[in-house]
Amino acid sequence: MTRWIGLAILGMGGIALLLALGLWQVQRLEWKSALLAEIEAGIAAEPVSLPNDIDPEDDRYLPVRVLGRTTGDELHVLVSTRRTGPGYRLIAPFETDGRRVLVDLGVVPTAEKEPLRTGQSTTVTGNLNWPRETDSFVPDPERDRNIWFARDVDLMADALGTEPVLIVARTLDPPVPGVTQLPVSVEDIPNNHLQYAITWFSMALLWAGMTVLLGWRMASRTSDKA
Known part of the structure; x- marks a missing residue:
């Protein structure tokens, strides 16, 4: 029993x-x-001007629209998606209204990593983001080859002399030739x-x-x- x-x-x-x-x-x-x-509703909301005071938690995914100019400098982040295949995300400094922030312009194929794109005036519509892509397994960037393995906003801002603020472009007007945007999406959230x-x-x-x-x-x- x-x-x-x-x-x-x-x-x-x-x-x-x-x-x-x-x-x-x-x-x-x-x-x-x-x-x-x-x-998702917040990502697709009507874009606003870039706030003066930005909080990485409260303003994550905030839709913004800014007019300014890229400088011709770029950091290249290795990426591969089903949509674009292997390539590099282009992270560039963006000067707007006396400020200097980071913009994720989009992706180019691996073969088009060089030469760098020239600076140009454009209107960026996109979303603020602080991607959580770094951990103990992600290698340090190979700065001499300009190859990064994650979008580390603080580290990239230090390298390019900008605020630690990243706008992930949804559209560029006018566009940067040869660059395909990879906008923020809930598909990236597990x-x-x-x-x-x-x-x-x-x-x-x-x-x-x-x-x-x-x-x-x-x-x-x-x-x-x-």
Whole structure:
């Protein structure tokens, strides 16, 4: 009898725990989906002038429109997307109304890394962003070859002598020849809670199956002894 009680506690307890984790991930999925919808609406909102006081958290994804000029300087960030293939993001200083900020102009194919684009006047419509692309596994930039492996806003601002503010261009008017924009999108924000929920529910089903199998074996042994 003790073995059956232990099996029931182990089986039902494990199933309950795994189901609870699955339901928690479903709740997280609903929360994340609502958050992404809010962010998407903010990204597509009417652009405003570049604020004087900018907060990296409160103003993340803020749509802005600025008139100014690129300088002809660039930092090249290695990137590969299904849309553009392998290439480099162009991060350039942008001078506007006495300020100097960073602009992610877009991407060029690997073969068009050099020569650098000349400076030009343009209107940038895009979104403020501070990409979270750096961690202990990302290599340091190869500055002598002008190859960067992540958009580190603070480090790039220091290298180019700008404010630590990055505008990711959605459109350029007039455009920079040969450059394809990679605007901010919620597609860049992970939402894996559905996969996590399916995993936990699958484990609960497997746990239930294993519990039934163990109970069947225990019953078979009891029958054989009888």
